[in-house]
Amino acid sequence: MAEIYGFLAKGGIMMIPIALGSVIALAIFLERVWALRRPAIVPDGYLERVLDLVRKGQIGEALATCRGSSNVPVARIAARMLEDTDIDPEDAKSVAEEAGKKESSALYRFVEAVGTIAALEPLMGLLGTVLGMIKVFQQVVYSSGQGAVDPGRLANGIWMALITTAAGLVIAIPTFMAYRYLVSRAERLTMELEEGAVTLHLAIRRLSGRAGESG
Numbered sequence: 654m655a656e657i658y659g660f661l662a663k664g665g666i667m668m669i670p671i672a673l674g675s676v677i678a679l680a681i682f683l684e685r686v687w688a689l690r691r692p693a694i695v696p697d698g699y700l701e702r703v704l705d706l707v708r709k710g711q712i713g714e715a716l717a718t719c720r721g722s723s724n725v726p727v728a729r730i731a732a733r734m735l736e737d738t739d740i741d742p743e744d745a746k747s748v749a750e751e752a753g754k755k756e757s758s759a760l761y762r763f764v765e766a767v768g769t770i771a772a773l774e775p776l777m778g779l780l781g782t783v784l785g786m787i788k789v790f791q792q793v794v795y796s797s798g799q800g801a802v803d804p805g806r807l808a809n810g811i812w813m814a815l816i817t818t819a820a821g822l823v824i825a826i827p828t829f830m831a832y833r834y835l836v837s838r839a840e841r842l843t844m845e846l847e848e849g850a851v852t853l854h855l856a857i858r859r860l861s862g863r864a865g866e867s868g
Contacts, residue, residue: 665813667781668820671774675824678770681763682831689760689835694842695727700849703731707856726756730850734857749850757843764835771829778821785814 699722706715712735719732733752789811 665781665784665817667777667784667817671777671781671817671820671824674770674774674777675828678767678824678828678831681767682835685762685764685767685835686838689838689842691842691845693725694760695845695849696725699725700727700731700853703728704853704856707735707853707860710860712860726759727846727849730756730846731853734850734853746854749854753843753847753850756846757839760839760842761836764832764839767828767835768832771825771832774821774825774828776821778818778825781817781821782814785811785817788813 703715703718706712706718716732716735719728719735722728723732730749730752734749737748
């Protein structure tokens with residue numbers, strides 16, 4: 654461990670933000686993977702149970718079922734729609750869309766931060782490279798007045814340049830892959846939420862239509 658630390662320490666001050674970015678990205682990735690579990694967003698069979706109650710005209714029972722699962726996004730969307738079943742169909746559609754946007758935006762929380770870190774890591778590595786090369790040229794200028802260039806000091810500057818560049822790329826590549834994975838996962842779940850909202854909206858409209866005919 655001491656050897657690894659000593660090796661990375663040669664990268665200079667820029668290794669601190671590079672390493673910090675990797676820790677933050679990993680923490681966000683793990684949190685989002687846990688938060689974006691499908692059973693936590695769209696539990697299997699949940700929407701079907703709500704739809705079955707709606708089709709039977711048991712709106713109160715369906716609403717109570719949704720409110721009892723207020724920690725589930727699809728339940729919150731369904732509850733918002735079931736609270737206003739008597740409004741105009743177009744207004745009901747707007748309510749469904751608004752509820753869906755609110756829940757889908759929550760799915761993307763912190764995801765862009767991972768993408769930002771993936772973009773910044775190579776830039777921080779490049780900055781480390783520039784600082785390392787500045788150190789090399791400073792040593793050349795300093796040593797030229799002394800009559801000889803110290804190869805060891807030059808090597809330290811080159812080490813700094815190479816290590817920070819490599820570290821930035823090594824962290825940026827998997828971080829970008831993690832970002833794309835989170836985006837695709839959030840998109841897939843958002844699509845399922847939207848499909849569920851549309852299905853529920855149609856079921857409510859059919860129920861309202863039957864109620865109007867019987868009235």
